[in-house]
Amino acid sequence: MKEKVILAYSGGLDTTVIIPWLKENYDYDVVCVCIDVGQGNELDGLEERARLSGAVKLYIEDVIDEFCDDYVVPCVQANAVYENKYLLGTSMARPVIAKRLVEIARAEGATAICHGATGKGNDQVRFELGIKALAPDLKIIAPWRIWDISSREEEIDYCHAHGIDLPFSMNNSYSRDRNLWHISHEGLELEDPAAAPDYDHLLVLGVSPEKAPDEGEIVTMTFEKGIPVSVNGKEMKVADIITTLNELGGKHGIGIIDIVENRVVGMKSRGVYETPGGTILLEAHQQLEELILDRSTITLKKEMGNKFADVVYEGKWFTPLREAIQAFIESTQQYVTGEVKFKLYKGNIIKQGTTSPYSLYNESIASFTTGDLYDHRDAEGFINLFGLSLKVRAMKMAEVEKNKK
Known part of the structure; x- marks a missing residue:
């Protein structure tokens, strides 16, 4: 009996070529595994292919709920953003995929x-560490x-040489990765940092702020x-909340970033990320936290959140460090x-008021x-x-200067 290999399969050209290549070079039986983290219609027709x-x-x-509940939520609670911009869309999907593989x-x-x-790329690191x-x-x-x-x-x-005549086109398009949280775009004009993105051709989840409605939405x-437990008074599971916020955010041009990031492997790469729902979710969470958490906790939590983002980006989800940081985050x-x-308005998220039974804001004070x-x-x-050390130092420096004369 032949040995089996599990192939992380998307149905695209790359993973299709890999099937005959594995059979030819390793004589394996190839078991394809497609992990659904919210790719949508990208999964259509995979069985026949x-x-x-x-x-x-x-x-x-289908691991969408596990992805949202066990991987997205901790990142939201940590306010984890890599290099101040990237909301970890691809990064936090990789560990749940590796786990299921x-x-x-x-x-x-x-x-x-x-x-x-x-x-x-980064994904080789994330998959293999997992x-x-x-x-x-x-x-x-x-x-x-x-x-x-x-x-x-x-x-x-x-x-073609191995008898596979599937309709792969030669079109020159962006390299994309999509899940329920986001979609990333790389390639074409984005490979030149001096070039402006062609948003009319590029965007998938929403519109540019210029093309968003002229009227805001509360x-x-x-x-x-x-x-997160509800949107506009309707309670939903986390996956449905993200879906709802993606529609709202996409409509109003929310969550489009253009970043030159530092990959794990050492090079810089440029990408455009659409994260409409995630951008809203993180902003809403931070608005609530600033009302509730004390100054010292917020200060340390920012540091821990940045470290959490680095850990996730680098593919170190299944590590004691991630567990320890997450334990701290959950306690907060x-x-x-x-x-x-x-209010959502032309790419902006504008505060309209925050309330909590645990608010530390005291109007009297x-x-x-x-x-x-x-x-x-x-x-x-x-x-x-509070300023005693400053005063003592100033007095000492004045004494030193006086003794020089």
């Missing part, structure tokens, strides 16, 4: 897992680091312990409960009118102590 390409079996695994490899008795990530952490005994095969194929034309020729959200979310209202809990005269003693 996998069969015609020579796979012995195809799994289509390993589970199916165990069920099938496979000896290897194969992925179609290139040797220049697999190593969960199944260190499994062999990992990365064809793009091994084979001699170097172009789309050569891939199509390889398919949206209300509620959270319980840092987890105990009272992050309340309602956030905002904050008001210019003197309240019972704050005596203006107390500030003098506080400032004297």
Whole structure:
């Protein structure tokens, strides 16, 4: 009996070519696994395509709710954003995909897992670190680091030579990755940092701010312990909240970023990311936190959130460090409960009011009118102590200067 290999399968040209290549070079039975994290109609027709390409079996695994509940929510609670812009759309989907690939490899008795990530990108790191952490005994095969194929034309020729005549076009388009949280775009004019993006041709989830409606739209959200639970008064599971916010945000030109980021492998790359719902969700969560968390907690949480973003971006989800940071983040979310209202208008999210039963905002203290809990005269003693080190240093420096004369 032949050994089995699990192929992370999308149905695109790259993973289609890999099927006959694995059979030819390793004599494996190829089991294709497509992990559904919200790619939408990209999954249409995969069964026939996998069969015609020579796979012995195809799994289509719906992990959308697991992705949203166990991977997206912790990133939202952490306010995790990589390099101040990237909302980790591709990054946080990779560990749930790796986890499911390993589970199916165990069920099938496979000896290897194969992925179609290139040797220049981040995904090879994320997939392989996940697999190593969960199944260190499994062999990992990365064809793009091994084979001699170097172009789309050569891939199509390889398919034809192995009796696969699927309708792959030679169109020159963007390289995209899509899930429920976002869609990324790379390639074409984006490879030149000096070139402006062609948004009319590029955008998928929404419109540019210029083409958004001239009238804003009020949206209300509620959270319980840092987890979103409703939009405009309707309670929904997290996946449906993201879907709803994607529609609202896309309509109003929310969440389009153009970034030159630093990849794990050392190079810089430019991409345009559309994250309409995620951008709204993170902004709403932060609006609520600033009402509830104390200054010291917010300060440390920002540092931990940035570290959490780095850990996720680098593919280190299945590590003690990620678990430890997440435990801290979750402890800060105990009272992050309340309602956030905002207006969406031409790419902007504009506050319209925030309420929480755990709000630390006290009008009596904050008001210019003197309240019972704050005596203006107390500030003098506080400032004297708060600035004591500055005063002592200034006195010492004055003494030093005097002694020089």
